[in-house]
Amino acid sequence: VSRVLVTGASGFIGARTLAPLRERGFEVHAVARAGRPQASAPDGVTWHAADLLDDDAGGALIRRVRPTHLLHLAWYAEPGAFWSAPENADWVAATVRLVGAFGAAGGLRVVLAGTCAEYDWNAGGVLTESSPPAPATFYGIAKDATRRVAEGLGSLHGATVAAGRVFFLYGPGEDPRRLVASVARGLLNGERVATSEGRQVRDFMHVQDVAGAFAALVAADTEGPVNIGSGDGVEVRRVVDLVAQAAGRPDLLDVGALEMRADEPAVLVADARRLHDEVGFRPETGLEDGIAETVDWWRSR
Amino acid sequence: VSRVLVTGASGFIGARTLAPLRERGFEVHAVARAGRPQASAPDGVTWHAADLLDDDAGGALIRRVRPTHLLHLAWYAEPGAFWSAPENADWVAATVRLVGAFGAAGGLRVVLAGTCAEYDWNAGGVLTESSPPAPATFYGIAKDATRRVAEGLGSLHGATVAAGRVFFLYGPGEDPRRLVASVARGLLNGERVATSEGRQVRDFMHVQDVAGAFAALVAADTEGPVNIGSGDGVEVRRVVDLVAQAAGRPDLLDVGALEMRADEPAVLVADARRLHDEVGFRPETGLEDGIAETVDWWRSR
Numbered sequence: 001v002s003r004v005l006v007t008g009a010s011g012f013i014g015a016r017t018l019a020p021l022r023e024r025g026f027e028v029h030a031v032a033r034a035g036r037p038q039a040s041a042p043d044g045v046t047w048h049a050a051d052l053l054d055d056d057a058g059g060a061l062i063r064r065v066r067p068t069h070l071l072h073l074a075w076y077a078e079p080g081a082f083w084s085a086p087e088n089a090d091w092v093a094a095t096v097r098l099v100g101a102f103g104a105a106g107g108l109r110v111v112l113a114g115t116c117a118e119y120d121w122n123a124g125g126v127l128t129e130s131s132p133p134a135p136a137t138f139y140g141i142a143k144d145a146t147r148r149v150a151e152g153l154g155s156l157h158g159a160t161v162a163a164g165r166v167f168f169l170y171g172p173g174e175d176p177r178r179l180v181a182s183v184a185r186g187l188l189n190g191e192r193v194a195t196s197e198g199r200q201v202r203d204f205m206h207v208q209d210v211a212g213a214f215a216a217l218v219a220a221d222t223e224g225p226v227n228i229g230s231g232d233g234v235e236v237r238r239v240v241d242l243v244a245q246a247a248g249r250p251d252l253l254d255v256g257a258l259e260m261r262a263d264e265p266a267v268l269v270a271d272a273r274r275l276h277d278e279v280g281f282r283p284e285t286g287l288e289d290g291i292a293e294t295v296d297w298w299r300s301r
Numbered sequence: 302v303s304r305v306l307v308t309g310a311s312g313f314i315g316a317r318t319l320a321p322l323r324e325r326g327f328e329v330h331a332v333a334r335a336g337r338p339q340a341s342a343p344d345g346v347t348w349h350a351a352d353l354l355d356d357d358a359g360g361a362l363i364r365r366v367r368p369t370h371l372l373h374l375a376w377y378a379e380p381g382a383f384w385s386a387p388e389n390a391d392w393v394a395a396t397v398r399l400v401g402a403f404g405a406a407g408g409l410r411v412v413l414a415g416t417c418a419e420y421d422w423n424a425g426g427v428l429t430e431s432s433p434p435a436p437a438t439f440y441g442i443a444k445d446a447t448r449r450v451a452e453g454l455g456s457l458h459g460a461t462v463a464a465g466r467v468f469f470l471y472g473p474g475e476d477p478r479r480l481v482a483s484v485a486r487g488l489l490n491g492e493r494v495a496t497s498e499g500r501q502v503r504d505f506m507h508v509q510d511v512a513g514a515f516a517a518l519v520a521a522d523t524e525g526p527v528n529i530g531s532g533d534g535v536e537v538r539r540v541v542d543l544v545a546q547a548a549g550r551p552d553l554l555d556v557g558a559l560e561m562r563a564d565e566p567a568v569l570v571a572d573a574r575r576l577h578d579e580v581g582f583r584p585e586t587g588l589e590d591g592i593a594e595t596v597d598w599w600r601s602r
Binding site: 055100103 | 389394395398401439445446450452
């Protein structure tokens, strides 16, 4: 039997990986600091409470559960702060140890969460897995270095290692400090919402598709980095407009009231060919439908 | 006062860094698993016993000693095995946590031990710090990734970070399984010693000079990787011949009796300009004198 251990399993992405992993036939073990979350979680998942930053908590869990597959999504994710938080180093250390314990216990496949911030954002454009990493942030540096060590451990232990490089995402339950959630909540509350001109082009994917892509990557045998993005660029302004339409309050939007950040790259879009062709995954939710669903979810709060 | 904490301080290199660090005016704190070694150690050094692989042992030591400088030499170093040992991952984790704790405690400067195995050995030749890392071994991958994360932590915390990339070394007290030591011991014992043709060119430095270079790097403000090598290439055959001359038994040498390894690069020599010009360090011991001294040391055992 294929048995997957999912870390960060109560998180924004992680919680949505459990059902697709079950559908793919995995016996699913989920780990979160608090164990099984209060919110609805799919049936047939075995929950474990562990703080992976505790000395050897991850290793002990690996040796107890004996997973064949490891989907490691847990990381420091405080909005804004995560880009340059020293906590990223703690997660490098915890991840390296976790993957080492997994390999030593005979695990077969590791999937890590990488980031589009591993790429050279000065160049920007359509970002392809074969381009050399050039992270400008500590978050990107930490994710890139972690993947390098994990790939080395995989080679030593005979496990395959892949890393899903996440681009931009949104969906119900997102942290309210993030773009789509904050605009949706503001407009639904009848507040004026100021944004930049939003001319930068980004690659947005619904969180359920991001989670589905990770589940597909766990079941695949693709190695190395794999972009998890739609492959389609959209101006951030268009995303904000869709939120305003769905909220019925385009009148409250002050587009252009905020300055663009000087260091914002013009275009960051995933080359999604590896995800489509090698992993065999295509997203199911278009941007318009996904934004409408997300705004409805905030309306229902 | 400048206070340096030296890890791996009872090791082959580490033990020889303590005196030059004292001479440069540092208050020297040394850490080793067993604390102060039995063998002679210079006066005026404060010893600490700690296993840096123990959960937070390094962090606790940092918070107690409050060093301004950190010279981190401790690593898994079992001859032969270290190239592809999973223990390298444990040292990635321990090092990242140690440097994080050092930065968080207000430390000013970190010097790590890197390796010439971070370079692309397929290319080989004279290896310069600005060439992109392309490690082929897990040891090289782990050292490279560790430096990346440490540099990121340095930026976050306002500490400078350098990494001395060690090339080939020898000297009294070396592990008897390594080249110069094993040939010297064999010949001094009157045994026949088989070697390869030894046409590969390497950069050898006496361990006391390697240690002196690390001490200079601690006192300098150079950032990033710095080759610790002589800058002079020598055929391995010449090193072996010098050992045989010093031992007085060239008759026992079977040069060419062993096959060259197919993947041995022809030339691996340090570009030593950063070490010479930016760090201001030049080695004191020539190869002939250094080998003679080393063989004498083995003779006196």
